[in-house]
Amino acid sequence: MRECLGRVVYTHKAHEKFADNYAATLRRLKTSEIVLSTATAFGAVIVAAFDPELPLAESN
Known part of the structure; x- marks a missing residue:
């Protein structure tokens, strides 16, 4: 039993x-x-903010 x-x-x-x-x-x-x-999110925001071909990067 003990075993x-x-x-x-x-x-x-x-x-x-x-x-x-x-x-x-x-x-x-x-x-x-x-x-x-x-x-990944930080990189996507940086690319979106500084890519001249994206409409978000235009600062008119």
Whole structure:
């Protein structure tokens, strides 16, 4: 009976560690996604503001 309980506790702990690692990886990926989206939006605004061929860049 103790051996069975020990296996259950070990499995639970292993899954708990895996879930913690997965959560940390997900957090890093979400942060990277936010940074890349911000950089893309900023770049699009800069191009739209300073590209002479776009109608938004004309300052008449």
